[in-house]
Amino acid sequence: MSPSENPSTDLAYQKAILSSVSRTFALTIPLLPSIIEKVVGNTYLLCRIVDTIEDAAELNPQTKQKLSQLFLDAVLQKVPVEFFVEPCLEALNHYGNQDELDLIAHTPTVLRILHTCSEDDRAAVSRCVSIMSEGMSYFHGKQTQAGLQNLQEFEKYCYVVAGVVGELLTTVFSNHSAEFAKRIQGHEDLAIAFGQALQMTNILKDSPEDRARGVSWKPVGMNQEQLLAIAYEKLQDSLNYILLIPKEELGIRRFCFLAFGLAVMTLAKIAKQKEFSEKEEVKLSRKTVMTFYTFTKFAVNSDALMQIFFNQFSKSIKAI
CATH class of the missing domain: 1.10.600.10 (Farnesyl Diphosphate Synthase)
Known part of the structure; x- marks a missing residue:
């Protein structure tokens, strides 16, 4: 060898x-x-x-x-x-x-x-x-400056680049956790929403960079506020997905909650700024990321604490 x-x-x-x-x-x-x-x-x-x-x-x-x-x-x-x-x-x-x-x-x-x-x-x-x-x-062939045709096409894009990753994670988690496999039955759509919520965050955060290279992944005719409203619903589904993960599977819970929480905080920053010309303006600081990383150690043991975090940090997204 x-x-x-x-x-x-x-x-x-x-x-x-x-x-x-x-x-x-x-x-x-x-x-x-x-x-x-x-x-x-x-x-x-x-x-x-x-x-x-x-x-x-x-x-x-x-x-x-x-x-x-x-x-x-x-x-x-x-x-x-x-x-x-x-x-x-x-x-x-x-x-x-x-x-x-x-x-x-x-x-x-x-x-x-x-x-x-x-x-x-x-x-x-x-x-x-x-x-x-x-x-x-x-x-x-759909990369244009104007954006994607409509909301349906946008949802499809978010599915093929991220919703499908939510499905993959669910399958792999189920392959290694019989309890999770049992709990997720009938709720598989939440896995897609989990992936799509993370992707929508990236699309909004990266939009200035995409615009600079002549591309938009937003649907034509929809503004940031409307997209944030859709993202908020997907974040709610994402939290419900995480709450289905057994508490014994702390590593899986923490992996999902960390990605979810960073998305929530990023979207909250975006919601507070009507416009931004560089993604650095809405990027989370290293200190914020590491503070939240530490918080997840404790939060994943408590469904209530995760729910409180979401309620608190999603206020600006929900208010739109």
């Missing part, structure tokens, strides 16, 4: 690159039980590769669609992974984010880790990446 095919070396790379490409998820994913941490961290990196292709302003929609398909074929083992890596790095030779390019170069490492996961977890990851990759391919 060569050093590059050593499972512990591969996992060390996964942890290291995760902290390079996402400050938030590098904070939340390690809270999960190790067996789930591996799957969720792996899925995040695979989704990040799809995201990188989407974000590459220099690529035309046809190139993006071709690379997305090659990536999906590599994940599903229909083609050797090199068939994706080489043309992708060539197409992105002017791309500015070196960490994301490094991740693409290490796609073989990420896929090796995937194949050490259980069959059930692998099936869930493959489904998630397939829906996301194919969904984003559909939206590659």
Whole structure:
């Protein structure tokens, strides 16, 4: 076995690159039980590769669609992974984010880790990446300055890039927690809302950056207030989702509540500002993030405390 095919070396790379490409998820994913941490961290990196292709302003929609398909074929083992890596790095030779390019170069490492996961977890990851990759391919041609056609298209976009991740998390959590699997039955739609709430937060927060590159993911004819009202409903569903997680599963609860709480606080900042021209204006400070991180240690033991947090911090969102 060569050093590059050593499972512990591969996992060390996964942890290291995760902290390079996402400050938030590098904070939340390690809270999960190790067996789930591996799957969720792996899925995040695979989704990040799809995201990188989407974000590459220099690529035309046809190139993006071709690379997305090659990536999906590599994940599903229909083609050797090199068939994706080489043309992708060539197409992105002017791309500015070196960490994301490094991740693409290490796609073989990420896929090796995937194949050490259980069959059930692998099936869930493959489904998630397939829906996301194919969904984003559909939206590659929809990138315009005006925005998405209508609310229905916006909801679909939020589903393929994030609602499907909520479904993946639910499947993986259920694979490893019989009690959660029992509780979530009949409430699976809450998982989609959880993912969509996080995505809506990102769309609103990143809108100045998107606008600068000539793209909008907001629906045409809908203003920030209307979108915040929809986000508030999805946040309510998200909290109900978290409350279904058994208290014995503290790591899972904390992972979800941390991501949820950061979204609530970000949307509250956005709601207080009618307009902002840079996402730095609504970005949470490191101190705020770390204070909330500490708070989650205690809050996840109490449904009431989580509810109080939401009621308090969502006032400005609800008031709109």
